[in-house]
Amino acid sequence: MGFFLNHFYEIAAMILFGVGFMGLLLHNNLIKKAVGLNIMDTAVYLFLAQRGFITGRVAPIMGDNLEASVEEYINPIPAGLVLTGIVVSVSVTAFSLALIQMLHKKYHTLNLDEILLKAKQEKEKKKALEEREDA
Amino acid sequence: MRDPNNHEHHSNPFVAWVNGESKAKPEEEKKLTPTKEKRAAKSADVSVHHDRFHKAYKPLAVILCCAFIALLIFVCVKTPPFGVTDAPTNNEVAQKYIEEGLEDTGATNIVAGMILDYRAFDTLGESSVLFTAVMAVIILLKKDGDKKKEMTERQKKEEALQQHEEELNDRHRDVILKKTAGIVAPFIMMFGIYVVLNGHISPGGGFSGGAIIGAGLILISQAFGSKRTKKFFNFKVFTIITSGALLSYAALKTYSFYTGSHHMETGVPHGIPGAILSSGFILPLNIFVGLIVACTMFGFYSLFSKGEI
Numbered sequence: 001m002g003f004f005l006n007h008f009y010e011i012a013a014m015i016l017f018g019v020g021f022m023g024l025l026l027h028n029n030l031i032k033k034a035v036g037l038n039i040m041d042t043a044v045y046l047f048l049a050q051r052g053f054i055t056g057r058v059a060p061i062m063g064d065n066l067e068a069s070v071e072e073y074i075n076p077i078p079a080g081l082v083l084t085g086i087v088v089s090v091s092v093t094a095f096s097l098a099l100i101q102m103l104h105k106k107y108h109t110l111n112l113d114e115i116l117l118k119a120k121q122e123k124e125k126k127k128a129l130e131e132r133e134d135a
Numbered sequence: 136m137r138d139p140n141n142h143e144h145h146s147n148p149f150v151a152w153v154n155g156e157s158k159a160k161p162e163e164e165k166k167l168t169p170t171k172e173k174r175a176a177k178s179a180d181v182s183v184h185h186d187r188f189h190k191a192y193k194p195l196a197v198i199l200c201c202a203f204i205a206l207l208i209f210v211c212v213k214t215p216p217f218g219v220t221d222a223p224t225n226n227e228v229a230q231k232y233i234e235e236g237l238e239d240t241g242a243t244n245i246v247a248g249m250i251l252d253y254r255a256f257d258t259l260g261e262s263s264v265l266f267t268a269v270m271a272v273i274i275l276l277k278k279d280g281d282k283k284k285e286m287t288e289r290q291k292k293e294e295a296l297q298q299h300e301e302e303l304n305d306r307h308r309d310v311i312l313k314k315t316a317g318i319v320a321p322f323i324m325m326f327g328i329y330v331v332l333n334g335h336i337s338p339g340g341g342f343s344g345g346a347i348i349g350a351g352l353i354l355i356s357q358a359f360g361s362k363r364t365k366k367f368f369n370f371k372v373f374t375i376i377t378s379g380a381l382l383s384y385a386a387l388k389t390y391s392f393y394t395g396s397h398h399m400e401t402g403v404p405h406g407i408p409g410a411i412l413s414s415g416f417i418l419p420l421n422i423f424v425g426l427i428v429a430c431t432m433f434g435f436y437s438l439f440s441k442g443e444i
Contacts (some may be wrong), residue, residue, distance in 0.1 A: 066409075
């Protein structure tokens, strides 16, 4: 049981990652898929942030004490990596939501199966039309 | 409680839209599609759901995810425990950043010194990612002025309806929202600017401060209407600020890449640690990043809500 307590945040992050992944797999709704992707991102931030933490130390921002010693501050590198991750996830979310909005405008549904079906029908219709024109 | 099977009468249209059941626009469209095709679509839809693969898909997906989580946790518990000092992640790189960061960069916030000095190229990439994302969203969602002639009757009608709705909204804006925003918005903006300007000596920086300023802009646009924000923030201003900030960032950073790579003099004084005007290029870089982030956040909002900036 000890290692579960030792790795509490890591396990929470992994479960969150799995929950997000399950959302991606199980939901047909495109917006819910985007939400699942964001939950996965959150899991990655949690994992990175807990990797950098060291018990009993503070965030690496020097106040009045300018004499820096390594024993006082936590690892600053994961903080920078989390920042990168947040920016990328915001960009990806915005782009995917824009694509979803375009799909909704064209097919009037957010269900992925219905969208694929409608796209297939459209393609077949186009093909039939072309064949008719050729004939 | 609402009947879970009765999805058609959601009180909140947004909830209905998220659930993919919005009926506001498709009503007309459905009449246009011939019934024969509709019937074919329905039968095909049913056949899809009775497919053997689709029957097994959900349990398989759950099992796969559980196995995935189990595998990840199994690997995780082999790593060093939470909060220990001698984990391999806390190696000489982090040690160097903490020990020499203040001397090298002049920033008392070591994370800011790291991301805007040691790893500034990475931050340039981040800003470019944001810039590219907003460009992509503009390409996808921005209403094109030239295409107005090619629009069908229905689209024209839709647009007119939207405009009318907007005008109505402008006339009957919520008084509570308006008054509260009038009091709160200046403080939000001030706090955002404070966070950006103090990025190198306190928690915060360009990204967080820019997000706060963007949120303030969104609040103003919500409370007073897009016509008000358009007076000082239109597409031209947006283009100039974002591309100008990105180019200036790149110019400043290339300058220091050439002159001030590690252990070389930039020629820019670091100043007294803890003062606002210190730490060389980090303050202007923070300002540029903040400008890009604020514009991007507000740009996303207005593109998604109105299709224009």
